[in-house]
Amino acid sequence: MTHRFSSLAEAGAFHPERPGGARAVVDPLDDLSDYLFWLLWLSSNIVINGGIGQSLMGIVEILKQVNDKKTTKYIREVLSMLFYFTQQSQDLLEQRLSKQPKFLVTMSAYKTFAIAGFGTTGALFAKHFAQNKENGLKWKVLSRSITKPELQEAASQGAELTAVDYDSQTSLINALQGVDVVLSALRDGGLEEVQLNLARAAKAAGVKLFVPSEYGRNTLGITEPYLISKANTHALLKALNLPYALFFTGLWPSLVLEPAYGSAVGINFDAGKFSLFGDGTEPLSWTAPEDFAPFVYHLLTTLQPSQLENAVFQIEGDRKSFKQIIALWEKKTGRKADIHERSEEEIQAYINAQETELLRFIPRQWQHGGMRVGNESNKLWPEWNPKNSKWEDLLA
Structure with a gap:
């Protein structure tokens, strides 16, 4: 999902960490580094999955949606800072991105x-x-x-x-x-x-x-x-x-x-x-x-x-294991379980008596951790x- 903004100030409303929440309308150009973080939030999936080169292209595509004349003036500064920032502060970047809000969309490689x-x-x-x-x-x-x-x-x-x-x-x-x-x-x-x-x-x-x-x-x-x-x-x-x-x-x-x-x-x-x-x-x-x-x-x-x-x-x-599950059941209910451990002969007799492949398949799988x-x-x-x-x- 792509948002089209009429100005960078309007775009600032989507910055998740601005005072006042997502509804706070501010001018992100007041703090270019903060604006950079906003861009990184929007392109988080590209940065994480595609590397620096793809992240730069992703930022350019996002900037195209901002119809403000002042934008062109700042593109080079923003991209330059992005490259430096991702090189020098990758750990900090990933820490910030891990807190991304739920409204950010997934950039799936598959569409249908x-x-x-x-x-x-x-x-x-x-x-x-x-x-x-x-x-x-x-x-x-x-x-x-x-x-x-x-x-x-x-x-x-x-x-x-x-x-x-x-x-x-x-x-x-x-x-x-x-x-x-x-x-x-x-x-x-x-x-x-x-x-x-x-x-x-x-x-x-x-x-x-x-x-x-x-x-x-x-x-x-x-x-x-x-x-x-x-x-x-x-x-x-x-x-x-x-x-x-x-x-x-x-x-x-x-x-x-x-x-x-x-x-x-x-x-x-x-x-x-x-x-x-x-x-x-x-x-x-x-x-x-x-x-x-x-x-x-x-x-x-x-x-x-x-x-x-x-x-x-x-x-x-x-x-x-089933023994662990039964122990939990006893603890939850306060009752004593009636447990019978089938012998090899009993297990084979059970298998032989079943009419479906599923019930013939289960016993040995459960017995041996399959x-x-x-x-x-x-x-x-x-x-x-x-x-x-x-x-x-x-x-x-």
Whole structure:
């Protein structure tokens, strides 16, 4: 979003640290160094992500929006000071920029996004685009049917709805024309062919970055039948030479908190009964969709393409073993948990009795810590607050 000012005095109203707040109208030329800081605030993303050269170009573009005759006189002084200042005071600059106000917009390298699938994850992605309209990004939702109430609500918040036939390359290619990034939120049952079709169409349409549906354990080199479709997607993206970004987030807390899911794997918080696969001491990664969706959005709209292309991001809202979670539950409720540690024979019998690949997959993953992804990428957004993933809060 670009503001056009009729004078530098009017522009001064947008300086966040002026006495009187953002509404204080002053002449920033009274203090050229302070004016410099104002310019740096407006171009903060360019300075941080693009270096000094790009920051200079960014300042010039901003100055073009100021229609005041006195401006030309000061351009050289401002740019000269900017170069000197960024060379000599980079640490101070970054400290000041870290306090940037919320009204500053993101300078995303990507401008148009397509969300494929509109379940829990897809809806959350659309929500974050809608909440950040000031960034000037465009987003569309691809769906077989666009008449669903939840999709119509997304449209009312700014999403473009596009009906597609996932079995038709022509339909998908047409839908992806002009799209920079594809965000796949397709569910596991739709990954065997649908996501592969989507990737092929993305390549044909000139999409710049493909984000496949992951948001669970690290699936690099995976061979288990339940997740083999994800490995197939990785292989296709590499074969197509289509840049991709993978986001691994561990377990969703809802998998054990919701009674319908929890009871299927032996976790019952209401009854206080817990049947564990093994001794339950392996730490596992936990990240709720409500927390990883804004994280993914943030990285896609702030990092440079070179930081995103063919990159793997591992984020973690919390790390707890089942024994730690149960101990928290006992502390919160004042009740004594009924814990059963399944033996090897019992675990194998459970696996053999299951009809779905998911329930055959879970036991060994939980037993041996396969759902631990790590938090190496958390540092990319220090302000991230995964409040929906912290077991101390979830069991409150």
